[in-house]
Amino acid sequence: xxxxxxxxxxxxxxxxxxCEKLKSKSDSFKLIVFGEEPRRAYDRVHLSAYFxxxxxxxxxxxxxxxxxxxxxxxxxxxxxTGVNRVTKTVSTLSGEQxxxxxxxxxxxxxxxxxxxxxxxxxxxxxxxxxxxxxxxSAYSKNAKKASVIGxxxxxxxxxxxxxxxxxxxxxxxxxxxxLMPRQIDMAGSEMLKSMLTxxxxxxxxNKNTSSIAGENNIIGLKFSDDTELAVDMLVISAGIKPxxxxxxxxxxxxxxxxxxxxxxxxxxxxPCVFAIGECALFEEMIYGLxxxxxxxxxxxxxxxxxxxxxxxxxxxSTKLKLIGIxxxxxxxxxxxxxxxxxxxxxxxxxxxxxxxxxxxxxxYLLGGIxxxxxxxxxxxxQTSVNRIALPENPEELILGSRGGEQAGAGITSLPDEALIxxxxxxxxxxxxxxxxxxxCETLDGIKKCTKAGTGCGGCLPMVKDLMLHTLKAxxxxxxxxxxxxxxxxxQELYDLIHIHELKSYDEVLDKLGESDGCETCKxxxxxxxxxxxxxxxxxxxxxxxxxxxxRFLANIQKGGSYSVVPRVAGGEITPEKLIVIGExxxxxxxxxxxxxxxxxxxxxxHLNDLxxxxxELIAAGFESGHAYGKxxxxxxxxxxxxxxxxxxxxxxxxxxxxxxxxxGIRAPHKFKSAVSGCIRECAEAQSKDFGIIATEKGxxxxxxxxxxxxxxxxxxxxxxxDSETCxxxxxxxxxxxIRTADPLTRTATWLNKMEGGIDYLRNVVVNDSxxxxxxxxxxxxxxxxxxxxxxKEAVENPAIRKxxxxxxxxxxxxxxxxxxxxxxGQKRTPEWNTSNQI
Amino acid sequence: MTETKNNWLAACRVEDAVENGGxxxxxxxxxxxxxxxxxxxxxxxxxxxxxxxKQMALSRGMIGTxxxxxxxxxxxxxxxFSLKTxxxxxxxxCAIKTYPVKVEDGTVYIAVNS
Numbered sequence: 001x002x003x004x005x006x007x008x009x010x011x012x013x014x015x016x017x018x019c020e021k022l023k024s025k026s027d028s029f030k031l032i033v034f035g036e037e038p039r040r041a042y043d044r045v046h047l048s049a050y051f052x053x054x055x056x057x058x059x060x061x062x063x064x065x066x067x068x069x070x071x072x073x074x075x076x077x078x079x080x081t082g083v084n085r086v087t088k089t090v091s092t093l094s095g096e097q098x099x100x101x102x103x104x105x106x107x108x109x110x111x112x113x114x115x116x117x118x119x120x121x122x123x124x125x126x127x128x129x130x131x132x133x134x135x136x137s138a139y140s141k142n143a144k145k146a147s148v149i150g151x152x153x154x155x156x157x158x159x160x161x162x163x164x165x166x167x168x169x170x171x172x173x174x175x176x177x178x179l180m181p182r183q184i185d186m187a188g189s190e191m192l193k194s195m196l197t198x199x200x201x202x203x204x205x206n207k208n209t210s211s212i213a214g215e216n217n218i219i220g221l222k223f224s225d226d227t228e229l230a231v232d233m234l235v236i237s238a239g240i241k242p243x244x245x246x247x248x249x250x251x252x253x254x255x256x257x258x259x260x261x262x263x264x265x266x267x268x269x270x271p272c273v274f275a276i277g278e279c280a281l282f283e284e285m286i287y288g289l290x291x292x293x294x295x296x297x298x299x300x301x302x303x304x305x306x307x308x309x310x311x312x313x314x315x316x317s318t319k320l321k322l323i324g325i326x327x328x329x330x331x332x333x334x335x336x337x338x339x340x341x342x343x344x345x346x347x348x349x350x351x352x353x354x355x356x357x358x359x360x361x362x363x364y365l366l367g368g369i370x371x372x373x374x375x376x377x378x379x380x381x382q383t384s385v386n387r388i389a390l391p392e393n394p395e396e397l398i399l400g401s402r403g404g405e406q407a408g409a410g411i412t413s414l415p416d417e418a419l420i421x422x423x424x425x426x427x428x429x430x431x432x433x434x435x436x437x438x439x440c441e442t443l444d445g446i447k448k449c450t451k452a453g454t455g456c457g458g459c460l461p462m463v464k465d466l467m468l469h470t471l472k473a474x475x476x477x478x479x480x481x482x483x484x485x486x487x488x489x490x491q492e493l494y495d496l497i498h499i500h501e502l503k504s505y506d507e508v509l510d511k512l513g514e515s516d517g518c519e520t521c522k523x524x525x526x527x528x529x530x531x532x533x534x535x536x537x538x539x540x541x542x543x544x545x546x547x548x549x550x551r552f553l554a555n556i557q558k559g560g561s562y563s564v565v566p567r568v569a570g571g572e573i574t575p576e577k578l579i580v581i582g583e584x585x586x587x588x589x590x591x592x593x594x595x596x597x598x599x600x601x602x603x604x605x606h607l608n609d610l611x612x613x614x615x616e617l618i619a620a621g622f623e624s625g626h627a628y629g630k631x632x633x634x635x636x637x638x639x640x641x642x643x644x645x646x647x648x649x650x651x652x653x654x655x656x657x658x659x660x661x662x663x664g665i666r667a668p669h670k671f672k673s674a675v676s677g678c679i680r681e682c683a684e685a686q687s688k689d690f691g692i693i694a695t696e697k698g699x700x701x702x703x704x705x706x707x708x709x710x711x712x713x714x715x716x717x718x719x720x721x722d723s724e725t726c727x728x729x730x731x732x733x734x735x736x737x738i739r740t741a742d743p744l745t746r747t748a749t750w751l752n753k754m755e756g757g758i759d760y761l762r763n764v765v766v767n768d769s770x771x772x773x774x775x776x777x778x779x780x781x782x783x784x785x786x787x788x789x790x791x792k793e794a795v796e797n798p799a800i801r802k803x804x805x806x807x808x809x810x811x812x813x814x815x816x817x818x819x820x821x822x823x824x825g826q827k828r829t830p831e832w833n834t835s836n837q838i
Numbered sequence: 839m840t841e842t843k844n845n846w847l848a849a850c851r852v853e854d855a856v857e858n859g860g861x862x863x864x865x866x867x868x869x870x871x872x873x874x875x876x877x878x879x880x881x882x883x884x885x886x887x888x889x890x891x892k893q894m895a896l897s898r899g900m901i902g903t904x905x906x907x908x909x910x911x912x913x914x915x916x917x918x919f920s921l922k923t924x925x926x927x928x929x930x931x932c933a934i935k936t937y938p939v940k941v942e943d944g945t946v947y948i949a950v951n952s
């Protein structure tokens with residue numbers, strides 16, 4: 001059978017997408033593609049990644065063999081130079097002629113270069129293709145100051161690229177009074193400007209460039225307000241113009257300001273000729289974003305396969321990260337009073353600006369702008385696109401609810417046709433369907449099945465919520481399985497390892513898991529093994545399954561050096577031991593700091609020096625402080641009744657007893673404690689995982705408090721108990737936590753998720769409602785009895801000690817790349833050596 | 839086309855390598871992470887520097903698999919890289935360099951460009 005021939009002019013993202021979509025729908029066409037550039041279609045959206053290290057191949061949309069496999073003829077470096085619509089042929093630069101049945105223009109756009117005097121000088125570039133980037137990169141080596149003309153989306157991307165290239169001073173010049181004039185308002189622009197200025201970019205608004213100075217090479221810019229700016233190079237990013245010259249030549253209708261005129265089926269005035277992407281003009285509009293381009297490809301591919309589909313004016317909502325700053329706008333961002341009511345939130349301290357526009361009756365969300373924090377973008381977009389009725393207090397959509405409940409209409413209120421992934425055009429219905437009908441129960445499964453989240457990935461959190469929600473709605477037990485290697489929850493794995501008496505990571509993986517493990521299950525299993533058997537964690541076979549810090553019994557710091565934290569139980573230390581710490585720190589040139597947990601942290605130790613440092617500390621009577629482990633950190637104390645005139649009991653002695661009891665025990669996450677000698681609570685016990693406060697009659701025991709990012713007060717578990725009872729309760733509490741908490745869950749979060757809350761916990765711990773008390777107490781007792789200082793074992797074991805060297809083939813040499821700088825008489829690490837710094 | 843010639847650098851003895859983990863090999867000013875994936879009986883070598891924050895750290899990372907693709911996770915921020923291709927499997931960091939490895943008579947060799 002003779003296949004119908006389709007010639008595609010242009011091999012950009014949209015041209016490629018069209019081929020992919022058409023091939024997936026039908027095999028009855030022969031596709032011939034002509035590209036002007038020397039390489040296959042690549043991801044132009046992420047072009048600036050080319051400067052932060054991605055290669056051209058990384059950016060490529062497909063593998064080299066894809067076109068062959070699909071039997072598509074791809075001609076690169078060979079642009080079409082003429083079209084004859086009568087004979088239905090095209091001629092190319094190489095002088096060949098090809099005939100077509102259908103012709104598709106996917107010629108994209110070129111950079112719009114304004115007519116500025118001197119624009120032809122060396123050092124002036126546009127920002128559009130990988131070739132442009134190569135030219136910019138080569139020229140930038142001798143440039144110190146650079147400017148970008150254009151403060152739109154692409155201009156900001158170009159500015160980021162210049163920063164990545166190591167240009168010392170980069171400025172952005174915008175003709176309009178604000179940045180990203182198509183997406184954000186004046187107040188949003190001000191916020192963005194101040195954040196970009198903080199990053200070292202100079203932003204010049206209201207600037208009209210009148211000429212470019214220099215002999216052959218650019219040396220500066222002159223503006224219409226008679227000001228000047230010295231620059232060594234200039235990148236123009238002042239907009240795009242559709243590539244319609246070929247279409248124009250062969251008599252296809254183009255718009256007065258450019259663009260190939262198409263109807264809703266992407267058809268031009270010639271029924272056999274179509275245009276898609278940035279070269280197409282639909283309802284007098286050029287769509288310069290990728291999502292509508294893909295939608296055009298989809299519409300055309302469908303229509304060619306006799307599936308009727310039409311393009312509707314596309315939502316231009318967009319969310320992106322610019323130089324680490326979230327910027328999003330959706331719906332109608334600019335609509336103003338009296339056509340709507342606006343709610344604005346501005347936080348200059350954190351660099352956050354949010355604006356939502358709601359209908360005058362308060363019913364619907366019309367549009368908005370988010371700068372600095374765009375986490376609410378997906379939900380807001382859905383609320384506006386699907387005209388979901390707003391909650392009573394719509395401000396909660398951008399401020400978060402102050403009542404503790406999730407604000408706004410949840411995913412359940414979205415209609416099935418709500419577009420969740422706009423890159424691939426996947427609806428809520430498609431996603432839920434993949435779960436209910438096609439059995440997808442993982443995010444990866446849904447991605448494969450529906451393609452949702454495979455474009456920009458911004459919708460993935462929402463896809464996951466939809467998946468979990470759908471699974472729950474089906475009555476499926478949603479198990480929090482660990483990773484692809486273990487189809488069990490942490491709690492299940494704990495019991496299984498116990499029952500099978502497994503002692504090493506490999507045994508656990510062979511018996512209960514599959515494949516070869518990963519950085520999620522390895523530390524988790526290691527923690528379970530430690531909680532159960534309390535063996536030396538660096539035992540051969542388990543050493544490489546430990547988390548980064550456990551692996552070297554020290555916390556890795558910026559730059560690759562480690563910190564050393566000996567235990568100072570209860571925060572009590574003798575002058576002699578203080579002197580030892582001082583001497584060791586001096587000898588090994590370590591930075592010292594008092595920690596929040598009443599001990600002393602020594603930073604900046606080379607991996608090679610760790611064993612010898614610890615040998616000296618151990619000789620002086622110190623032991624590991626387990627600052628690197630998920631286990632007990634410190635038991636902080638106030639000075640208590642031994643010195644304090646208010647003290648009721650000896651809080652220091654009790655803190656030391658507690659710290660020495662639970663030291664080294666591994667748990668789902670770190671845990672901290674404190675003991676206060678009276679109700680003044682100087683040890684801040686109520687912010688700890690368990691905290692003890694002296695009363696006239698004994699101790700009050702508080703549990704599940706937390707400092708950190710989400711502070712939470714501990715809750716009273718038992719009052720006026722004696723020391724022995726208090727310890728018994730803590731034993732039970734800790735074992736219950738170790739056995740049942742999800743991985744990396746602190747006690748506060750664990751309690752928050754527990755049905756019945758503190759009352760249930762009290763019933764289990766105090767009233768022994770599960771009948772586990774005696775067992776848990778004996779399990780803790782066993783852990784206490786088998787405690788050994790890990791560092792002592794490590795320095796005494798030559799096989800383990802051997803691993804504390806940086807180079808396997810030069811064990812004496814330290815990592816020469818570790819550097820320090822001086823600050824306030826001590827050393828510190830230099831800033832991250834990276835271009836993505838915020 | 840320039841022809842690159844591989845020099846086989848004798849990195850270490852098999853018993854000096856860490857089972858199911860990595861060690862760092864010095865090659866002049868260059869640092870190479872050498873991984874002995876004992877479970878799969880495979881050897882891999884990559885650059886030691888993680889491209890994300892430019893830290894000499896990959897040899898201290900945990901190795902494992904992602905749908906059977908062998909990978910290493912940087913100890914700093916858990917960026918994942920394929921040990922086979924060097925490609926970044928989590929996010930959009932650039933790919934890392936990989937080197938051929940061979941074992942002869944109990945010595946591990948890494949192919950480095952001369």
